[in-house]
Amino acid sequence: MAIFTIDDVRKTFTNGEVKEEILKGINLSLREGEITALVGASGSGKSTLLTIAAGLQPASDGQVMFEGTNMTNMSPEQVRKIRASKFGFVFQFAHLVPFLTVEEQLMLMLDVSEAKLKKQEQKNEIDKILKLVEMDHRKNAYPSSLSGGEKQRVAIARAIIHKPKVLFADEPTASLDSKRSKDVMMLIRNLTKTLNITTLMVTHDEEMLSYVDSIIKMSDGQILQSAV
Structure with a gap:
């Protein structure tokens, strides 16, 4: 089932x-529980398309249909x-707040989202998510003591703690080595399937x-090829 439809979007x-x-007139549908990758050379329009789909900037023309x-x-x-309640974001760098513990990073996200949970409910949700990303043993740690892969796991947990419908990931493995990249991608895939999230990802890493x-392969602002 398509949860997202991008119809003749231009920027x-x-x-x-x-x-x-x-x-230059992008048409694209995203289905629940699936990961769609946008690939192509720098300047092909991948990140622009992702930010328009995520509501971070407007399209010049066309429609973005969500639910x-x-x-x-x-x-x-x-x-x-919609961004606060329905969307989650993961970027190349984790961008964790240096003076907050892992648990506090997620607590902050719940506070600014539309979740409206009581403190004990928040703690219960945080424990569940940290267990899913295998970081429950590090919930009292500060970012300075985490490895690159651990930081990205916390960033992913923060992106999904409020149970979004869509996860937007812009080069989520670009700052990691090969092993950690594979670990993070396996985690994103497992969470997409387990939580029935729709994931749209930009990547250069084949x-x-x-x-x-x-x-979805892009070039010069157009979709060249779509493969399943």
């Missing part, structure tokens, strides 16, 4: 009198609420493509 940037079309609702017609506040369900 144009204007620099003085020069207009540059970054996305049957056109996000393009929403106010910035309505889009912000070794990570064996973990995804669909591959």
Whole structure:
């Protein structure tokens, strides 16, 4: 079932009198419980497409449909609420708050989300998620004592603690070595399937493509090839 539909999305940037079309009519559907990878050379439009789908920037034209609702017609506040309650984000670097423990990182995410849980309920959810990402033994640790792979596991836990419908991952393994990259991708795949999340991922690493369900190859703002 398609939870996300991107219909003829275009993005144009204007620099003085020069207009540059970054996305040239993208059509894409994302299904529940599947990982879709966006691949292509730098400048092909992958990250622009991901940020438009995630509501981080508007499209110049076209529609982004999420759960049957056109996000393009929403106010910035309505889009912000969807991001806070329905979307999770993982980036190349974990961006953990240095003075917060692992548990506190997740507590902060729950506080700013739409989850509205009592403190004990929050602690119970945090324990569950940390166990899923195999970081429950490190919940009182600070980021400075974590390895790169452990930091990314915490970042993933933070992204899914509020039970989002969609996970957006922009180069989630780019800062990791080969072994840790595979561990993180296996974790993302397992969580996508176990929690029935829809995952849209940008990656340059072809070794990570064996973990995804669909591959979308982009070039010059267009989809060249779609493979399942």
